[in-house]
Amino acid sequence: xxxxxxxLKQQIIEQLNLExxxxxxxxxxxxxxxxxxxxxxxxxxxxIVLLENNYNIKLTNPEEGKSVFNSVNSMAEYIVKNRP
Amino acid sequence: MNYIxxxxxxxxxxxxxxxxxTHSFNSNSIDDFTKEFYKSLILEYPKFHKMxxxxxxxxxxxxxxxxECPEILNYKDDEIAILFSNNNSSALxxxxxxxxxxxxxxxxxxxxxxxxxxxxxxxxAIRNKWYGENMFTVAEHxxxxxxxxxxNVLLHKNAAAALCGWLTIDDNKIEAFLFFVTKKDFNxxxxxxxxxQLIELYTKN
Amino acid sequence: xxxxxxxxxxxxxLGITAEENFNQIKQGNTSxxxxxxxxxxxxxxxxxxxxxxxxxxxxxxxxxxxxxxxxEDELILSKDTIVIISTTKxxxxxxxxxxxxxxxxxxxxxxxxxxxxxxxxNACISGVLAMNTANNFIKAGIYKNAFVIGADVVSDFVLYxxxxxxxxxxxxxxxxxxxxxxxxxxxxxxxxxxxxxxNVFKSxxxxxxxxxxxNDANHISGPSRTGEGLVRTVNNSxxxxxxxxxxxxxxSAHGTGTSFNDEMEAxxxxxxxxxxxxxxxxxxYFGHTLGAAxxxxxxxxxxxxxxxxxxxxxxxxxxxxxxxxxITTQNITTEVTTILKTASGFGGCNxxxxxxxxx
Numbered sequence: 001x002x003x004x005x006x007x008l009k010q011q012i013i014e015q016l017n018l019e020x021x022x023x024x025x026x027x028x029x030x031x032x033x034x035x036x037x038x039x040x041x042x043x044x045x046x047x048i049v050l051l052e053n054n055y056n057i058k059l060t061n062p063e064e065g066k067s068v069f070n071s072v073n074s075m076a077e078y079i080v081k082n083r084p
Numbered sequence: 085m086n087y088i089x090x091x092x093x094x095x096x097x098x099x100x101x102x103x104x105x106t107h108s109f110n111s112n113s114i115d116d117f118t119k120e121f122y123k124s125l126i127l128e129y130p131k132f133h134k135m136x137x138x139x140x141x142x143x144x145x146x147x148x149x150x151x152e153c154p155e156i157l158n159y160k161d162d163e164i165a166i167l168f169s170n171n172n173s174s175a176l177x178x179x180x181x182x183x184x185x186x187x188x189x190x191x192x193x194x195x196x197x198x199x200x201x202x203x204x205x206x207x208x209a210i211r212n213k214w215y216g217e218n219m220f221t222v223a224e225h226x227x228x229x230x231x232x233x234x235x236n237v238l239l240h241k242n243a244a245a246a247l248c249g250w251l252t253i254d255d256n257k258i259e260a261f262l263f264f265v266t267k268k269d270f271n272x273x274x275x276x277x278x279x280x281q282l283i284e285l286y287t288k289n
Numbered sequence: 290x291x292x293x294x295x296x297x298x299x300x301x302x303l304g305i306t307a308e309e310n311f312n313q314i315k316q317g318n319t320s321x322x323x324x325x326x327x328x329x330x331x332x333x334x335x336x337x338x339x340x341x342x343x344x345x346x347x348x349x350x351x352x353x354x355x356x357x358x359x360x361e362d363e364l365i366l367s368k369d370t371i372v373i374i375s376t377t378k379x380x381x382x383x384x385x386x387x388x389x390x391x392x393x394x395x396x397x398x399x400x401x402x403x404x405x406x407x408x409x410x411n412a413c414i415s416g417v418l419a420m421n422t423a424n425n426f427i428k429a430g431i432y433k434n435a436f437v438i439g440a441d442v443v444s445d446f447v448l449y450x451x452x453x454x455x456x457x458x459x460x461x462x463x464x465x466x467x468x469x470x471x472x473x474x475x476x477x478x479x480x481x482x483x484x485x486x487x488n489v490f491k492s493x494x495x496x497x498x499x500x501x502x503x504n505d506a507n508h509i510s511g512p513s514r515t516g517e518g519l520v521r522t523v524n525n526s527x528x529x530x531x532x533x534x535x536x537x538x539x540x541s542a543h544g545t546g547t548s549f550n551d552e553m554e555a556x557x558x559x560x561x562x563x564x565x566x567x568x569x570x571x572x573x574y575f576g577h578t579l580g581a582a583x584x585x586x587x588x589x590x591x592x593x594x595x596x597x598x599x600x601x602x603x604x605x606x607x608x609x610x611x612x613x614x615x616i617t618t619q620n621i622t623t624e625v626t627t628i629l630k631t632a633s634g635f636g637g638c639n640x641x642x643x644x645x646x647x648x
Binding site: 162166181185190191193196197201202203209210212216217218220221222223224233234237240 | 329385393408411412431507508509518521
Binding site for chain 1: 119133189191192197
């Protein structure tokens with residue numbers, strides 16, 4: 001689980017071009033949207049792409065993303081549960 | 085009479101303002117260069133890293149021009165027209181977006197939103213809260229006559245100044261020429277807005 | 290100085306003249322159809338596609354040719370004439386690295402144009418912006434005549450892109466409706482002729498009063514929540530035209546069918562005090578034709594002026610925005626004098642134009 005979270009953080013930084021953040025800056029329970037990482041609506045869609053390209057998980061409804069992309073914790077849990 | 089108040093050229097690793105070399109770097113790629121350039125300007129603007137190369141270059145050029153001619157910041161928020169032009173639209177990002185879905189991947193939304201050349205105008209408008217006229221045109225070559233004519237038209241109509249630019253970027257080459265047109269010659273460069281003059285500045289450096 | 294506008298043409302699956310298209314939509318016919326498996330991931334998609342899949346260049350030259358027929362033959366060859374082209378992705382299907390310039394060089398040669406055409410690629414406001422630019426050049430006396438042509442074709446590139454934004458409607462688009470879920474793409478071309486001389490039009494022409502553009506300065510892909518840019522451009526166009534909002538008889542809005550865009554427009558027209566003026570979106574008939582949209586929709590506006598007939602908003606049934614605006618639910622026969630055309634697009638751009646009957 002820890003390895004998955006670290007990898008996920010790297011992928012988020014790379015995919016979303018978060019130049020000012022390092023893996024250590026992103027806490028497991030930090031909100032990804034709003035106050036925390038400050039991601040926006042396009043980033044949310046890009047996270048859906050990240051799940052599909054890297055974990056083969058297809059989110060069909062972007063609304064579903066809201067709870068999944070709450071934090072690195074919630075993303076990792078979702079991946080473990082839904083990985084084919 | 086309208087004036088070219090200030091202008092800049094950006095090529096890989098170099099930026100010249102009003103004809104003088106002002107920023108120089110030793111990067112090996114366009115992406116490293118724009119990153120180094122951005123860092124050197126000490127701007128707190130994380131959105132910069134999300135832009136494509138076209139928008140990054142236009143953004144950097146605009147920041148440099150603002151520094152050289154701070155009077156620009158005194159205009160009202162809708163008095164500055166933004167006119168950009170190039171010969172291949174957003175081709176570089178277009179290819180990247182196409183690649184995102186061609187090799188078994190999923191189309192990337194963050195690349196798709198940059199597959200319109202006028203997005204760079206939007207980025208500049210957002211950064212500076214400029215609500216004025218916008219237009220992106222595509223031409224085979226730098227069209228000095230168009231810029232002169234259209235700046236004169238807009239400055240006579242509902243704009244007081246214009247930010248203009250020509251920029252072409254491919255995998256390893258960057259060529260950008262940005263200039264501010266105003267009614268008052270703030271920097272006293274004495275460069276009246278005329279086709280011959282503009283072509284001369286464009287071909288400099 | 291007055292700028293005149295007329296000789297409108299539309300090429301769409303509904304017809305190859307403005308009259309044919311107007312007669313089709315008057316009867317409530319749409320060109321949006323169900324296309325099995327053409328989307329990314331073999332999704333089924335509703336969109337408007339021409340039968341013979343013409344290239345960008347073919348659309349452009351066919352439309353220009355049609356507009357030329359309405360003027361004196363030698364006008365296109367004059368140094369006082371400019372061709373202004375509006376497109377977003379042009380020939381992206383065939384030529385991704387130079388999608389625009391190759392086609393424009395061919396056009397310049399084929400029509401023996403004396404001036405380099407101006408190509409405007411400014412997202413979904415390109416068409417309205419192209420007419421505004423023509424008007425600006427004509428009023429400044431730089432050119433006397435302008436052929437303004439917009440064209441875009443449907444491509445995997447654009448379709449997949451809008452799919453990636455979850456912005457494609459799962460049924461034919463429903464502008465301003467409560468149950469709208471996104472856009473339906475379309476393809477086609479639209480063209481008009483503009484001039485400082487009304488005698489060079491072979492049919493009735495109108496006055497292009499004024500047009501402006503304004504940026505939201507807010508977000509590159511989402512419209513402003515307050516409709517700031519749209520409010521500003523409409524206010525600026527009205528001010529330059531020396532008209533009050535009440536002088537507008539009808540609004541041809543952008544109305545894409547996405548949740549955010551239509552909400553933004555409703556807020557903007559409400560802020561402008563224009564919420565009782567009849568308003569429509571034509572996207573339910575043609576789909577969203579991107580760079581051609583402003584010109585196709587303006588061509589329909591000119592037909593509305595000629596026929597004193599306002600077209601209903603196909604796909605709209607129930608109010609679905611936080612502000613109430615007067616969306617047409619029926620075709621309305623009424624005397625129409627002054628029309629406002631608006632458009633909004635990615636990059637936060639907004640444009641507006643005012644057209645009226647000659648006194």
